[in-house]
Amino acid sequence: MEKEPSSSSSPAVALIVGATGMVGLSLAEALNNPSTPGSPWKVYGVARRPLPNWFPASLLHSFISADALDRQDTLLKLSPIAHEVTHVFWVALQIHESEEVNVSVNSSMLSNVIDAIKSSGERCSLKHFTLQTGTKHYMGPVYDPVHGSKIVMHEAPFEECMPRLPYPNFYYAQEDVLASALPPEVTYSVHRSSIIAGATPRSLFNTMVSLGVYATICRYRGLPFRYPGSRYTWEHFCDMSDSRLLAEQQIWAATTESAKNQAFNCTNGDFFTWKKFWKAFCQVFDVEFDEEEECGFDVVGMMAGMEHVWDEIVEKHGLVRTKMADITCFDAVTVVTNFKFQHVCSMNKSRKFGFLGYCNTLESIPYWVGRMREMKIIP
Structure with a gap:
């Protein structure tokens, strides 16, 4: 695995946005593992609601309760740590009935967090931004009451090279926010999950x-x-995406030079x-x-x-x-x-770039x- 060089003067500092969700919890656990690429990590977690008692607080250096949809609240809460953050892991979302509302809300949340990190100016340490989306990228807004019945989607298996569909999609909007808002020296990766398997009661689609x-x-x-x-x-x-595997792939892409500025499907690799x-x-x-x-x-x-x-x-x-x-x-x-x-989904691109992680879906159920x-x- 091709990793970023480590430096004692520049420690890896992760900000998990959506820390109490399925993948947020798995990311916090993975980043605390000494064998994880980039270790040791300093881990901040942010979510809209207070940290619940079932979440192991020891996994986080600090938890920040902030509403990413509120620009001023986001700037206020994140500005004290903005200069430290080297890697942002975005695993947050809000879902509404209308896809147009989804586009507006989720784009605003993402823009507010990016602006809060950039507010540190010349002291900004951000190196990489990880964005989690999903297979709606290939299917279109299937839950939307207006667009959902009219969609002509891509044929499976879904591949990352497939073009965007001609429908509103907040995943497309978020990728556009990354392209326009991130400084040119900051890299990114996009991770398109399938149905996610995890274990928190704070993920609506769990x-x-x-x-x-x-x-x-x-x-x-x-x-x-x-x-x-x-x-x-x-x-x-x-197919499904185990949240542990999603965390593993996201950290791999964030610490592997050849995986930068790419979009990857992330499923368990079986059907x-x-x-x-x-x-x-x-x-x-x-x-x-x-x-x-x-x-x-x-x-x-x-x-x-x-x-x-x-x-x-x-x-x-x-x-x-x-x-x-x-x-x-x-x-x-x-x-x-x-x-x-x-x-x-096809996992061929991910494997070609060097990520060989997998998970047995049926074995993940009892886990x-x-x-x-x-x-x-x-x-």
Whole structure:
């Protein structure tokens, strides 16, 4: 691996924007590992809400609660450390119903943080900016109520060389912000994830948490764990991105000269069918499902009346105090399990540039369920 030269007079200082999300937690853990490229790292974390009690505070030199959408708050909170930061890892996002709003909000957040770091002027130490996006780069705004039904997307497997689609997309807007706002001497990397597997209740699209809550309620109430997707996705290929692998690739790109100023897909490197995934999930949670049962179960409708059941489970097992609506998104689960195409990405470019990391998707299920139990998110 081709690494940046280290210097005792210029330590690596990371700022993780979105530190309490799935990849934020994995980044904080990885950057504290002495064997991680660029070590030793000094790690700052920033998020809009205060640091939760399930997050290991020891992973961060300091935590900063700041609203990146508020320009003045961002400048105020980040300016004291702006001159130190050498690497920014952007793993934050806000999702709204309209893609035009997504473009405005997420671009503003990114611009505000970049401007706050640049506010240190000649003392600015920034070397590299890491931006995490996703496969919506290739699919378009699939969640948008207006554009979503009209999209003609790229054919899978998705490759980084594919051109932009003619639809609004906040991922495109963020890449444009990087191109226009970063000083010319600062490098960047873009990391396009698939469905992310991780273990925090602060990521709206955390499929593992949503399915974990669903399975927990099914077991608690003695209900079958029915599949909300289509027969097509049940039988055809999909891929995922383990948050540990995303952290590994992002740090690799930030510390490898030949990987600078590039965009990379980042998936586990294998494929799965939801049929196999569902069986593995059932084993971990000891719930039952009928393989012959018709697909397309309305999980959104079922879970809409289960808030009080989740409250009972939280109380009974002494879990972290959460509201089901705050930690799950069954609309997103329904979307990804009802794709009409095989959701798979090519990892060829990443391998060609030297990143050979991988993860077994089905083996990651018991790992992340175990982490969620350790963190007392689920029983």
